[in-house]
Amino acid sequence: MPTNVLRIDASARTTGSISRDLNDRIIERFETNGDTHVTSRDLANPLPLLTEDWIGANFTPVADRTPEQAETLALSDTLIDEIKAADVLVIGLPIYNFGVPAAFKAWVDLVARAGVTFRYSETGPKGLLTGKRAIVAVASGGTEMGSDIDFATGFIRHVLGFIGISDVVFVAADRLMIDADATLASARAAVDTLEIAA
Template sequence: MTNSQNILRVDASARRAGSSSRALGDALIAKLGAEAVVSRDLAEPLPHVTEDWVHANFTDEADRSDEQRAELALSDQLVAELFAADILVIASPVYNFGIPAALKAWIDLVARARKTFLYTENGPQGLLTGKKAYVLIASGGTAIGSEIDFASGYLRHVLGFIGIDDVTIIAADQQMIRGEEALSQAIDLVAAT
């Protein structure tokens, strides 16, 4: 299937070979087809938010120094990738019941007041509306949707916070318990998407 939609793919696994979340991402990208796919591989680590970054972010755009604009340049690029995408594909493992630190760093750089959400008198309002997100999750022992899953609910919440409410989660979970069946069933779900 081909379509004219642009896809942003974010891979969060530290493993490039043998990664179940990356295998799910590959299957979904092949299924969706796309005019353009921008890939953001978080195995190439992003910087964490620093005091200088926070100060630059909360300085009015018109008042930012050249140094502050440089401090925010990568974040601005990541936000632009999100705005340009019609479909967001996040492929992530579960590390210690939650998302990898690399994915949290990406979220911290894209969840920006006045850029991807606004604070209003009625509460936060996401600015990335009209987009579809697929969250592809792989875990060794954590059952996705269980009380010890701090990854899927968090990702659904943060995506909604920035305006992406149409979120489909497909999980290859408990692979250390269920074996190859877990990944196989998840790939079947991707094929049925």
């Protein structure tokens, strides 16, 4: 059985992106390790933001949705199907202004759906997309990962856990403006030692 990998690139840069380069290296590790099928979702091709029509369609019971409402949710359904089909999510995440890129937040808003990717229970929310791993390649100019000004990595860990993906590993290429050479060497070494086998 092939390993199904969902690759997500959140950088606005399509060339010269550190997070994309790290994603390339992570994907290469999977492909070298064995049979791998990669689905790519490039958020430089922007996703739509939520609208009143989208929210109305989402909160209308499936059996009661009009064809127009179903069409409104079609992209969201596709994005969720991409996650469902994946064994591993490989996410390239730059930190912009201390948080995640707006393009990534748009992806989150489209995939975090009550009754579809999570549900509420008597003991709190339960993620429905379980049994998956995530590897997140983080790049930043000056924000140190895990510091008080890093509002990106805690967010992505929480969001992934919220929809059921609690096995999350980070590769850090942070503070690139401080010492790019050492940071890149450390990040690439971390990629080389990632546990790839399922």
